[in-house]
Amino acid sequence: MDNTPDHCRVATTMEMIIGKWKIAIMLNLIHYGTMRFSELRHVMPGVTQKVLTSQLRDLEQEGIVKRVVYPQVPPKVEYSMTEYGMSLQTILEMMHEWGKAHLQRKTQMLFSKDTDNQNDKNN
Amino acid sequence: MDNTPDHCRVATTMEMIIGKWKIAIMLNLIHYGTMRFSELRHVMPGVTQKVLTSQLRDLEQEGIVKRVVYPQVPPKVEYSMTEYGMSLQTILEMMHEWGKAHLQRKTQMLFSKDTDNQNDKNN
DNA sequence: ACCTATAGTTTCTTCAAAGAAACTAACCAA
């Protein structure tokens, strides 16, 4: 009675955090501690500068990621998880584990499909 | 060295599961056990039939949701989490909790912004 | 003959997120 419309809003909240590359960014920052912009780009080839920037801005605005600019030339900007952001660590790592297992499961299902007809022959 | 490109793929996997309404669907199914199509629609006003159907199909295809059709007129179709889907329960509930707290935090920040200037007066 | 209920499907439209590619700023080194 008080938990029903809840579900919707919570999902909405999670979406802010889950945007194509945000999980990957956070996992990398948790793993490496602190990273420069170019390092993030390096461990995540496939994301464009524009998108990476905007995802980082989003996370920063939510208080999950901290951005530190060093006034140098060439520029140096370091990103890291805030303490608040770290409250997501367990969830993110569970997602990571679950996702890995899920991929394995799907791969297995592809193989077992091929051998499905000859099921008891091969074992 | 073996965990870097990983992050990308895992995020990709999670995306399949996180699509606008999927978290809400799963949380509801976990909470209520088994639900008819119309019941899902009822607890999630705001989602159209088309979208609800397609999200359910996705979840079904991933082996997370089970769909049971009763050959009746008018039709009766029941949805529930599979055992495999239930392996997401902990993650989903943690997301639920975290999301709730996150919303509260943001609400608080809105209020505290108003009173920020008079900070030590009020306490 | 018509209405109702349930669980969809179909078609058309809209919109935001994402991608590609080029451009910028600032300073240093050769």
Added chain:
DNA sequence: TTGGTTAGTTTCTTTGAAGAAACTATAGGT
């Protein structure tokens, strides 16, 4: 003065997801 480095921004295009609204199938009731 040309080039290199880093961390972006800008512009334009593409794509996919989602929404709105109407249509479908089927049987039982009146």
